[in-house]
Amino acid sequence: MTPAPKTYVRPMNRWWMRHPAYRRYLLREGTSVMVAAYALFLLAGMVCLVLGETAFNLWRGFLQSPVSVIFHLAALAAFAFHAWTWFKVMPLTTPPMRFRGRPVPDRMIFRAALWAWGIASLVLLVLAMRFL
Amino acid sequence: MRARSHEPIVWSLFGAGGVFAALLGTMLVLIIGILVPMGLGFGPDAMHYDSLRSLFGHPLPALGLAVVISLFLFHGAHRIYHTLHDLGIPASKKMMLACYGSAAAGSGVALLLAGMLVVF
Amino acid sequence: MQVIQSDVVIIGGGGAGLRAAIAVAQEAPGLSVALVSKVVPMRSHTVAAEGGSAGVIHPDDSLDKHFDDTVSGGDWLCEQDVVEYFVGQCTREMIQLEQWGCPWSRRDDGSINVRFFGGMKSPRTWFAADKTGFHILHTLFQTSLQFPAIQRYDEFFCTDLLVEDGRLQGVLALCIATGEPVLFQCKAAVLATGGASRVFGQNTNAGIVTGEGMGMAYAQGVPLRDMEFVQWHPTALPGSGILMTEGCRGEGGILLNKDGHRYLQDYGLGPLDPWPRPRAMELGPRDRLSQAFWHEDQAGRTLQTPHGTAVHLDLRHLGEKKIMERLPMICELARTFAAVDPVTAPIPVRPAVHYTMGGVLCDVHGATPLPGLYAAGECSSVGIHGANRLGSNSLAELLVFGRAAGLSAARHARETPAASAALQAQAESRAAVHLDMLRREGGTRVARLRQRLHEIMEAGVGIVREGPRMAQACEQLAELREQFRAGVALDDRGRAFNTEWLTAIELGHTLQVAEAMAHAALLRQESRGAHMRIDGFEARDDERFLCHSLIHSQGDAPPRVTHSPVTITRSQPRARVYGGAAQNQS
Amino acid sequence: MSQTRTIMIECLRYDPEQDQAPHYRTYEVPFTDEMSVLEGLQYIKDHLDGSLTFRWSCRMAICGSCGCMVNHQPILSCQSFLRDYYPARIRVEPLEHFPIVKDLVIDQSDFLGKLESVTPYLVPAQPLTPEDGPNLQTPRQIEDYLGYAQCINCLLCYAACPQYGLNNAFTGPAALALLARYNADSRDAGQKTRMEVVNAEEGVWGCTLVGLCSEVCPKHVDPARAINRNKINSTQDYFLRFLAPFGRGS
Known part of the structure; x- marks a missing residue:
């Protein structure tokens, strides 16, 4: 073959600055940091629970602090954004479905997921009010 | 022959974690972090040591909590691992071990604690 | 110079070239095939074909009907023995494509669906919605990938055919990325470079359809045949020339003048009712429809648009569902390029150059008079289109004759000794001529020359033709070629991906092809098919002109035109009638 | 003729024979309402600077030649219109994530190799000849793959995919969509191959579902869907082989 022509390869540095969709994507991926952090926070609660009442009350007391409120508001935003984006892309990952011969439109799947979200949240709330 | 990726293992855990986080996460955070401390809909005795101890003395809630924590951790680990790559920190064996290793360790601890809560 | 040895070289990676390459790879697995294309194959102009491809499969249809429609559509200038072979092979090729994965549109039971096209007695057009060419091309390209014998040279621009000892032995190409000349030494070559519609300004064709394949063969003494027959497609968007497929009319679309009148009934294509019916009104042949437009335009009954006059193509009565199912791309194109939604408004359309009926002379096997050189597809004149090509026959042609040319080339390659050594010197000297263009100072810009070419052709050799204006066009083309030889001004003097330079080389070929068209048109003193004269030669003249034009290159001098007989087997020329009159006849 | 205005078009320029790195050059282009970005570039080439290099062919959004970045958005220049950017100046660059050959021309050979790697043709269950007649396939069966069969290989999706930019071993959106097209065809039996x-690392697992590929696709092919549905298939394939280690080799 003729020698390959000289080409110029552009660097990828700060690629997320190039398109708003990239920044939305990183934000979506970023929610996972909060998810992991919240898991650790719950894990800490478990540890405290095992250690005994004194330890647990420290954890329980932390919940009242402004730091905790800020942390939880941030976590709330992260989880809500995660849920929204998760449901948005869900139609892309589900196998093709048909209803009465027609393909199920994406927005139906999204809406169904929102309903599931609402119901699951409600059930959790009711259970929590009953058992906590 | 192309090498088969082992991604399906972590991807399944990531996916399960994502579903749990999406369906339950918001309400979980709302209850624990906002409603209970502010006393909205919950009495001052909510989430008291004794009531939680007895609740998580049952295997099902204890195991459930451990599984939720574990899946959240894997969900986080998976996305963090890939996003670090996106941000220019090359994906490596070491990085992989750090991310998924800590998730696995955290999961082990959670399961252990759940066991202790049930047994003791 | 880099030399690549190959048994068969295929020039052009469109439908015909890919079909030929696959034919060689399948039938002669021992041979090496070089598929040399100036664009990556799926960019070829086959991709833009919309409506469909002919093949007899409908229960009401027959090979005889396909034969008759083709021969009468071509105004009896067809090689009837070739048409006979062609119609017999079409359906086989359509089925072959189906088995390679082409998503032909189907009926509910899963069988093939066919639609009407202009000039057809029965529905015969296989279609894949309104992206038939796209699906055919991608199916062929993807299918070709399973044959390791096919070595692709994407973005290699062929400049010359190299002849030694009276037979074709090589092809000179430029690797576009580097600008380096490459010699393909071969035992046979298949020319599949497409048509030359870019000779004209307003056309439906891609920018790559510049006729250099015809030019290369012509320069080596292979005659071009029937070049005066240029097809104007009646329904293209004004300005851009983007095609609104004949399928629009096949599905029931109608043409209206500015008064909302279906004017085709005034041009021997009526009466209006019963409607729809084959070979009548909007389902008449393309030449008649384009000519009818010209008359309406002369009578001032066309609409004014920013890009010239137009008539309305109305699809609204088909309803949104049918339009979206059968003509989705037309909808998108009209919305994007004409700001018209066909569901709610008629589309302004006018004729634009669409197809070159003529081309490199070849026989039913694709063999040209030059041993070792074969041709297929629009660049060839195998003889099935005559004076006017029937819609749907060009995609079928690529497949039938692409395969035939591939098989012939393979056979020839097997029986031929290797190329001679003298070839390299010839290649070097031809390459030097092209490379020299990069160093020459002064001259005229490519865009200016091209603009001038378009003006000359549209004024002199348009839909409607007159002797003096054609004669003037011939003179002006000679001057333009002189101007071209005097030098082309290039801003880009580098070798790497120099499209300005390649366009200049291309233009050299295009100018010769234009000249061939004009001279052949001037000498044809009759009206036949797409060649319509209004200077006393309004009628068909079978006495003097039931013959092909053969155009021979005379180097820098204007070409020499001779005539050759037409093969007539079973259909004697008769009046070519459509509309109500056609029914009375049959 | 609609009114003529003037727009500034800033083009990335790179001449491999002269330049070490790309630079930008701005042209003043008169335009009318119906002029596309491609026609703007053609105006520059014809009248202002014959050395500006770009690919184009069909000018009707079906050949896939003329993809480029306009203001960081991958588009087909033939179906994007200058009026929609005016009065701002526009910046035209070659498609992201591909090596630049010259000016707006990128090296697409890597993509072509990927396309070839996915067995992008029908693999029939048993050999057929035209004499066997056409297969039956209902409109509904066609629907299963027709969307994925609309790809014109314009590469906008690769230019939209940061994962391909970060690691070009990734097979990428268009090639994986084509793979899904043949897998979903009722006439095909090549799924196993x-x-x-x-299943490979550079297969569907190279995707993190940024999703922009599907948004920029001019033919609504939706490669993101093709890829992510295959993640499920790949996962099933991964675990099921443990359940049925025998009998899957046939």
């Missing part, structure tokens, strides 16, 4: 490509 293609599964190897799907």
Whole structure:
């Protein structure tokens, strides 16, 4: 073959600055940091629970602090954004479905997921009010 | 022959974690972090040591909590691992071990604690 | 110079070239095939074909009907023995494509669906919605990938055919990325470079359809045949020339003048009712429809648009569902390029150059008079289109004759000794001529020359033709070629991906092809098919002109035109009638 | 003729024979309402600077030649209109994530190799000849793959995919969509061969579902869907082989 022509390869540095969709994507991926952090926070609660009442009350007391409120508001935003984006892309990952011969439109799947979200949240709330 | 990726293992855990986080996460955070401390809909005795101890003395809630924590951790680990790559920190064996290793360790601890809560 | 040895070289990676390459790879697995294309194959102009491809499969249809429609559509200038072979092979090729994965549109039971096209007695057009060419091309390209014998040279621009000892032995190409000349030494070559519609300004064709394949063969003494027959497609968007497929009319679309009148009934294509019916009104042949437009335009009954006059193509009565199912791309194109939604408004359309009926002379096997050189597809004149090509026959042609040319080339390659050594010197000297263009100072810009070419052709050799204006066009083309030889001004003097330079080389070929068209048109003193004269030669003249034009290159001098007989087997020329009159006849 | 205005078009320029790195050059282009970005570039080439290099052919959004970045958005220049950017100046660059050959021309050979790697043709269950007649396939069966068969290989999706930019071993959106097209075809029996490509690290697992590929696709092919549905298939394939280690080799 003729020698390959000289080409110029552009660097990828700060690629997320190039398109708003990239920044939305990183934000979506970023929610996972909060998810992991919240898991650790719950894990800490478990540890405290095992250690005994004194330890647990420290954890329980932390919940009242402004730091905790800020942390939880941030976590709330992260989880809500995660849920929204998760449901948005869900139609892309589900196998093709048909209803009465027609393909199920994406927005139906999204809406169904929102309903599931609402119901699951409600059930959790009711259970929590009953058992906590 | 192309090498088969082992991604399906972590991807399944990531996916399960994502579903749990999406369906339950918001309400979980709302209850624990906002409603209970502010006393909205919950009495001052909510989430008291004794009531939680007895609740998580049952295997099902204890195991459930451990599984939720574990899946959240894997969900986080998976996305963090890939996003670090996106941000220019090359994906490596070491990085992989750090991310998924800590998730696995955290999961082990959670399961252990759940066991202790049930047994003791 | 880099030399690549190959048994068969295929020039052009469109439908015909890919079909030929696959034919060689399948039938002669021992041979090496070089598929040399100036664009990556799926960019070829086959991709833009919309409506469909002919093949007899409908229960009401027959090979005889396909034969008759083709021969009468071509105004009896067809090689009837070739048409006979062609119609017999079409359906086989359509089925072959189906088995390679082409998503032909189907009926509910899963069988093939066919639609009407202009000039057809029965529905015969296989279609894949309104992206038939796209699906055919991608199916062929993807299918070709399973044959390791096919070595692709994407973005290699062929400049010359190299002849030694009276037979074709090589092809000179430029690797576009580097600008380096490459010699393909071969035992046979298949020319599949497409048509030359870019000779004209307003056309439906891609920018790559510049006729250099015809030019290369012509320069080596292979005659071009029937070049005066240029097809104007009646329904293209004004300005851009983007095609609104004949399928629009096949599905029931109608043409209206500015008064909302279906004017085709005034041009021997009526009466209006019963409607729809084959070979009548909007389902008449393309030449008649384009000519009818010209008359309406002369009578001032066309609409004014920013890009010239137009008539309305109305699809609204088909309803949104049918339009979206059968003509989705037309909808998108009209919305994007004409700001018209066909569901709610008629589309302004006018004729634009669409197809070159003529081309490199070849026989039913694709063999040209030059041993070792074969041709297929629009660049060839195998003889099935005559004076006017029937819609749907060009995609079928690529497949039938692409395969035939591939098989012939393979056979020839097997029986031929290797190329001679003298070839390299010839290649070097031809390459030097092209490379020299990069160093020459002064001259005229490519865009200016091209603009001038378009003006000359549209004024002199348009839909409607007159002797003096054609004669003037011939003179002006000679001057333009002189101007071209005097030098082309290039801003880009580098070798790497120099499209300005390649366009200049291309233009050299295009100018010769234009000249061939004009001279052949001037000498044809009759009206036949797409060649319509209004200077006393309004009628068909079978006495003097039931013959092909053969155009021979005379180097820098204007070409020499001779005539050759037409093969007539079973259909004697008769009046070519459509509309109500056609029914009375049959 | 609609009114003529003037727009500034800033083009990335790179001449491999002269330049070490790309630079930008701005042209003043008169335009009318119906002029596309491609026609703007053609105006520059014809009248202002014959050395500006770009690919184009069909000018009707079907050949896939003329993709480029306009203001960081991958588009087909033939179906994007200058009026929609005016009065701002526009910046035209070659498609992201591909090596630049010259000016707006990128090297597409890597993509072509990927396309070839996915067994992008029908693999019939048993050999057929035209004499066997056409297969039956209902409109509904066609619907299963027709969307994925609309790809014109314009490469906008690769230019939209940061994962391909970060690691070009990734098979990428268009090639994986084509793979899904053949897998979903009722006439095809080649799923097993293609599964190897799907299952690989550089197969569907190179995707993190940024999703922009599907948004920029001018033909609504939706490669993101093709890829992510195959993640499920690949996962099933991964675990099921443990359940049925025998009998899957046939």
